[in-house]
Amino acid sequence: xxxxxxxxxxxxxxxxxxxxxxxxxxxxxxxxxxxxxxxxxxxxxxxxxxxxxxxxxxxxxxxxxxxxxxxxxxxxxxxxxxxxxxxxxxxxxxxxxxxxxxxxxxxxxxxxxxxxxxxxxxxxxxxxxxxxxxxxxxxxxxxxxxxxxxxxxxxxxxxxxxxxxxxxxxxxxxxxxxxxxxxxxxxxxxxxxxxxxxxxxxxxxxxxxxxxxxxxxxxxxxxxxxxxxxxxxxxxxxxxxxxxxxxxxxxxxxxxxxxxxxxxxxxxxxxxxxxxxxxxxxxxxxxxxxxxxxxxxxxxxxxxxxxxxxxxxxxxxxxxxxxxxxxxxxx
Amino acid sequence: xxxxxxxxxxxxxxxxxxxxxxxxxxxxxxxxxxxxxxxxxxxxxxxxxxxxxxxxxxxxxxxxxxxxxxxxxxxxxxxxxxxxxxxxxxxxxxxxxxxxxxxxxxxxxxxxxxxxxxxxxxxxxxxxxxxxxxxxxxxxxxxxxxxxxxxxxxxxxxxxxxxxxxxxxxxxxxxxxxxxxxxxxxxxxxxxxxxxxxxxxxxxxxxxxxxxxxxxxxxxxxxxxxxxxxxxxxxxxxxxxxxxxxxxxxxxxxxxxxxxxxxxxxxxxxxxxxxxxxxxxxxxxxxxxxxxxxxxxxxxxxxxxxxxxxxxxxxxxxxxxxxxxxxxxxxxxxx
Numbered sequence: 047x048x049x050x051x052x053x054x055x056x057x058x059x060x061x062x063x064x065x066x067x068x069x070x071x072x073x074x075x076x077x078x079x080x081x082x083x084x085x086x087x088x089x090x091x092x093x094x095x096x097x098x099x100x101x102x103x104x105x106x107x108x109x110x111x112x113x114x115x116x117x118x119x120x121x122x123x124x125x126x127x128x129x130x131x132x133x134x135x136x137x138x139x140x141x142x143x144x145x146x147x148x149x150x151x152x153x154x155x156x157x158x159x160x161x162x163x164x165x166x167x168x169x170x171x172x173x174x175x176x177x178x179x180x181x182x183x184x185x186x187x188x189x190x191x192x193x194x195x196x197x198x199x200x201x202x203x204x205x206x207x208x209x210x211x212x213x214x215x216x217x218x219x220x221x222x223x224x225x226x227x228x229x230x231x232x233x234x235x236x237x238x239x240x241x242x243x244x245x246x247x248x249x250x251x252x253x254x255x256x257x258x259x260x261x262x263x264x265x266x267x268x269x270x271x272x273x274x275x276x277x278x279x280x281x282x283x284x285x286x287x288x289x290x291x292x293x294x295x296x297x298x299x300x301x302x303x304x305x306x307x308x309x310x311x312x313x314x315x316x317x318x319x320x321x322x323x324x325x326x327x328x329x330x331x332x333x334x335x336x337x338x339x340x341x342x343x344x345x346x347x348x349x350x351x352x353x354x355x356x357x358x359x360x361x362x363x364x365x366x367x368x369x370x371x372x373x374x375x376x377x
Numbered sequence: 378x379x380x381x382x383x384x385x386x387x388x389x390x391x392x393x394x395x396x397x398x399x400x401x402x403x404x405x406x407x408x409x410x411x412x413x414x415x416x417x418x419x420x421x422x423x424x425x426x427x428x429x430x431x432x433x434x435x436x437x438x439x440x441x442x443x444x445x446x447x448x449x450x451x452x453x454x455x456x457x458x459x460x461x462x463x464x465x466x467x468x469x470x471x472x473x474x475x476x477x478x479x480x481x482x483x484x485x486x487x488x489x490x491x492x493x494x495x496x497x498x499x500x501x502x503x504x505x506x507x508x509x510x511x512x513x514x515x516x517x518x519x520x521x522x523x524x525x526x527x528x529x530x531x532x533x534x535x536x537x538x539x540x541x542x543x544x545x546x547x548x549x550x551x552x553x554x555x556x557x558x559x560x561x562x563x564x565x566x567x568x569x570x571x572x573x574x575x576x577x578x579x580x581x582x583x584x585x586x587x588x589x590x591x592x593x594x595x596x597x598x599x600x601x602x603x604x605x606x607x608x609x610x611x612x613x614x615x616x617x618x619x620x621x622x623x624x625x626x627x628x629x630x631x632x633x634x635x636x637x638x639x640x641x642x643x644x645x646x647x648x649x650x651x652x653x654x655x656x657x658x659x660x661x662x663x664x665x666x667x668x669x670x671x672x673x674x675x676x677x678x679x680x681x682x683x684x685x686x687x688x689x690x691x692x693x694x695x696x697x698x699x700x701x702x703x704x705x706x707x708x709x710x711x712x
Contacts, residue, residue: 096568203660233423234595235657238639242654260569263598267641267654290644304573305643306598310621319570322538 050084057117079278092269142215146227148207159195205236277334284360294371385589391449402664419604475550479562481542492530517548540571612672629700
């Protein structure tokens with residue numbers, strides 16, 4: 047295999063929980079607890095999981111917007127985990143982010159053109175007429191009219207604002223774009239527009255996406271590979287089709303079974319898991335999912351399953367069947 | 378045909394408007410529908426289509442000003458809610474008709490124990506001793522499958538998880554055994570595994586208690602899994618109504634068709650995910666400047682001259698399948 051564009055090894059991010067007048071540390075939130083994955087050039091890796099599973103923290107750690115507690119992040123073979131701010135700056139050009147809420151991530155007092163052009167100015171790549179031409183081109187690429195450059199964010203609809211965010215991310219010609227729930231705040235008909243745009247742009251420019259979402263159908267549509275997270279760890283990772291057609295982790299299976307299918311003839315609403323996600327402050331020992339898993343054995347309460355190869359590029363962290371998880375055929 | 382007495386709710390020509398600085402807008406325009414005992418009616422549409430204002434209108438909770446119900450009738454078990462004065466409406470609200478909202482944290486009182494909030498709701502409508510109401514509260518919490526209901530009843534909302542809070546909301550809404558339950562995006566704020574639990578719970582309880590249910594959602598998956606009948610709304614109007622099977626098998630309004638083709642699917646046995654999602658071009662029109670004809674015409678691939686000039690009537694195309702489109706028959710043929 048060629049060298050990966052992004053290589054994350056054993057990433058951990060803990061937050062202290064403080065209480066009392068002395069702000070003494072009373073616990074630790076295990077937000078991300080040993081996550082490893084790699085991302086090839088031109089590939090989309092989907093990261094799914096429920097709220098609090100650490101998917102957004104992974105995204106932000108990769109960009110060093112959040113300082114990881116430990117672990118290694120390599121971009122293009124270079125270790126960027128401990129680079130200083132100034133040393134990191136040239137790398138910032140190759141990695142960008144698109145956030146969930148296009149209302150909160152655009153400065154309301156800047157024109158759309160200034161917002162998209164700002165990264166070019168910050169990195170000293172264009173000024174004056176050349177800058178304007180570059181911004182106009184970016185507007186066209188994301189399906190906005192160049193004459194809208196002088197409008198302010200509030201004059202745009204939600205979908206258009208997300209296009210502005212995408213144009214800003216594109217400005218520096220990145221190789222990796224992290225998308226943190228980029229379509230969750232949008233209406234269904236607008237969602238499709240933005241998803242199609244993201245796919246088209248990737249075909250044209252060949253960059254990679256780390257695509258974070260809670261909506262499994264959206265992730266399934268856009269990703270080449272998908273990783274499922276639960277309580278700070280990846281429990282399963284596989285090619286898209288393999289993961290959705292042949293899920294091996296009981297959590298993935300429960301997650302897929304919970305998605306309401308838009309077909310009234312396929313009624314099934316039978317939740318496969320009971321209860322809530324445990325707190326990441328004191329995650330359960332052993333396999334974190336054992337408290338909700340129908341197939342949990344005594345071992346699962348003690349031993350923490352490692353992410354092991356189960357064939358067909360499929361990795362799963364489950365102790366069932368000698369570490370290959372549960373076959374869907376037995377479901 | 379259904380007996381008249383089976384009807385829990387009958388809404389006729391409901392019109393709710395808002396007076397704003399940029400002009401008058403019709404949030405709900407000439408909406409009619411009915412719900413039978415034990416039936417689930419889903420109202421689906423995108424933000425601003427008027428689905429939430431519809432629910433608030435039924436509850437008589439539209440903020441006035443700026444909003445006002447200016448026409449129509451809402452008949453709940455034979456009583457016209459729009460004709461009641463505020464005191465009479467208070468006796469109905471939470472008693473015969475109740476509502477659960479999207480965000481349980483903002484609709485529960487944060488400084489009041491869960492059990493006491495249910496007791497309050499019960500004693501508002503029934504003159505029973507506090508003790509008895511307390512027993513009912515715990516019983517309701519057990520009914521919505523909250524473990525250790527007696528202990529949970531003494532807890533505050535912040536001590537419960539999101540899913541538990543929504544269960545507590547449901548317990549409160551159903552405590553007086555209402556004839557009609559309105560659920561406005563009840564699972565949108567919840568994770569998908571919790572959503573499945575809550576939807577299953579609502580449907581079980583509905584079956585058990587025979588409540589009529591109006592489920593408001595933007596999620597076609599939720600609609601397919603829960604509803605018997607569906608109303609599709611666009612820009613304040615009902616554009617299509619059908620049984621859930623008919624709607625998904627052969628949608629007759631181009632907007633409904635567009636919506637269905639624009640949602641990605643989870644690849645599974647028997648489902649082939651589309652290579653490229655269908656886009657509905659443009660955005661939802663502003664309700665202040667609605668076009669003269671069909672509101673969807675500017676975004677519609679099938680639009681003809683007539684669509685821009687005249688609003689199409691809501692016609693019955695057989696079997697109670699209603700659609701407001703000049704070319705509805707052709708839409709169904711393409712399907």
